Amino acid sequence: xxxxxxxxxxxxxxxxxxxxxxxxxxxxxxxxxxxxxxxxxxxxxxxxxxxxxxxxxxxxxxxxxxxxxxxxxxxxxxxxxxxxxxxxxxxxxxxxxxxxxxxxxxxxxxxxxxxxxxxxxxxxxxxxxxxxxxxxxxxxxxxxxxxxxxxxxxxxxxxxxxxxxxxx
Numbered sequence: 405x406x407x408x409x410x411x412x413x414x415x416x417x418x419x420x421x422x423x424x425x426x427x428x429x430x431x432x433x434x435x436x437x438x439x440x441x442x443x444x445x446x447x448x449x450x451x452x453x454x455x456x457x458x459x460x461x462x463x464x465x466x467x468x469x470x471x472x473x474x475x476x477x478x479x480x481x482x483x484x485x486x487x488x489x490x491x492x493x494x495x496x497x498x499x500x501x502x503x504x505x506x507x508x509x510x511x512x513x514x515x516x517x518x519x520x521x522x523x524x525x526x527x528x529x530x531x532x533x534x535x536x537x538x539x540x541x542x543x544x545x546x547x548x549x550x551x552x553x554x555x556x557x558x559x560x561x562x563x564x565x566x567x568x569x570x571x572x
Contacts, residue, residue, distance in 0.1 A: 409449040416442040422467055437470025437500060445509060456512040456537045463507050463514070470500030472524065481527025481548030481559040498524040512538035520544065526551060527559065540568045 418440035445461030478498050502523040507514035513536045520531035528551055533544035544564040564571045 410446050411449055411455070412444075412446045414444040416440065422470060434473030434497075435467075435470060435500075436473075437467040437503070440466045440468065454512075454538070459509045459512045459537065461509050462517065463509065465503075465505040467500055467503035470503060472498045472500055474498070477522065477529060477548060478524055478526045480562055481524075481529060482550050483559040498526075500524060507535060509537075512536065516544070520546075522546075523551070531564075533564075535568070541566065542568055542571050 418438065420439040420441070422435050422437040422439050441463060443461065443463040445459055445463060447455040447460075448458040449455070475498050500522065502521060504521045506517050506520070508517035509515075513534055515534050516532045520529075522529045522531070527548045529546045529548035531544045531546040533542070535542050535544075542564055545561065546564060547561045548559045550559065
């Protein structure tokens with residue numbers, strides 16, 4: 405289109421502290437670790453003053469040496485919500501063995517491509533949904549499963565929905 409330019413950014417970065425990236429959140433769940441990001445995105449200049457509205461492409465975030473400041477993911481994955489939890493899950497946090505968040509963006513809306521993977525010592529959770537940078541919202545459906553029974557029944561699935569600043 406006339407008067408339109410495309411800005412392309414491709415690359416990677418690592419070493420961002422996850423706690424600093426989540427600091428603006430009001431959701432009450434803390435997390436720590438080191439974030440690595442790989443991206444190949446474009447934005448159309450001259451179309452909209454908000455570049456996020458025109459963001460297209462892919463981005464994948466990974467977390468290393470992480471900790472989740474709650475045991476709720478483990479409890480949901482093991483299917484023990486509403487029952488007395490195993491004593492080893494009574495602690496306040498869960499180590500993150502693996503976190504991978506692959507997104508494909510179209511006009512500022514990132515869709516999981518293929519799935520989000522979050523793994524603790526006890527549980528693997530797979531998630532699908534959207535992260536909408538334009539509206540500052542998240543809508544993910546997570547299905548956790550115990551690692552000890554990968555072919556077995558899933559734990560309690562849950563949604564992460566709402567503002568990126570404080571999803572519920």
